[in-house]
Amino acid sequence: MSDIFREVDEDIRQEKYRRLWDRFGPWVIVVAVLIVVGTGGYRGWQYWQETQAQEAGDKFMAAVELSESGNIEGAIEALDALGEAGGGYPQLAKLRVATEHIKADRKIEALEAFDQASRDPSVEASLQSIAALRAGYLAVDLEDYAGVADRVEGLTGEADPFRAAACELLALAAWKAGNADDARKWVSAIENDTETPAEVSRRVSILSEVIRSQFGAADGEATGDAQ
Secondary structure, rough: OOOHHHHHHHHHHHHHHHHHHHHHHHHHHHHHHHHHHHHHHHHHHHHHHHHHHHHHHHHHHHHHHHHHOOHHHHHHHHHHHHHHHHOOOOHHHHHHHHHHHOOOOHHHHHHHHHHHHHOOOOOHHHHHHHHHHHHHHHHHHHOOOHHHHHHHHOOOOOOOOOOOHHHHHHHHHHHOOOOOHHHHHHHHHHEEEOOOOOOHHHHHHHHHHHHHHHHHOOOOOOOOOOO
16 A cells, blocks of 8 residues: 555656646746856857957067067057057056157157056056156156156055155155255155165165255254254
8 A cells, every 4th residue: 555655646746846847947948048158158258358368468569579679660559559459458558658758768758648547547556556657757857846746646645555656756856846845755754664665765865965965954853963
């Protein structure tokens, strides 16, 4: 008798499974197909992205080789063509174009190119900061203190990785402008920062002596003649 009951139970379970399959089976198949198609599409997209990035990298290196061979105009043209390329190469190309203008002794064009890159929202924040800093170096020779400050003062925050270089630029620009107070302020910011790189500290130490020699000691600052 127990065998009969087991067979009846088995028949009932099979009938339930059949009804469930009849009801939900097509949806299971649809979901499975979507998973397969979606996975394949994603893999295909990944491959396409990698291929595009590799092609952009090859073009970028070809532009660098043109530059190194002395063909600066050809390098700039090749770099400009990377504007719609894959990966991060369009951003790198913007900075490299500015560098090419420097190599061609076109500082104004280089300054404009770095300015554009530093203010371009499509460029990563770290590259924007680098572009602003490079623009600041050019602005020291081409513009006044305000022009330098406009570009790099935003990089002087306590957590900014470029703060030492930015403060050094501001100190130098202020000194060139005859602005002793601001020059001392930025020199102090560097001297009081325990994470200032050694080479920056050495340069700023020399600048500090030049400022003291030219403008005298700041109010309340100890001098070598003090007793």
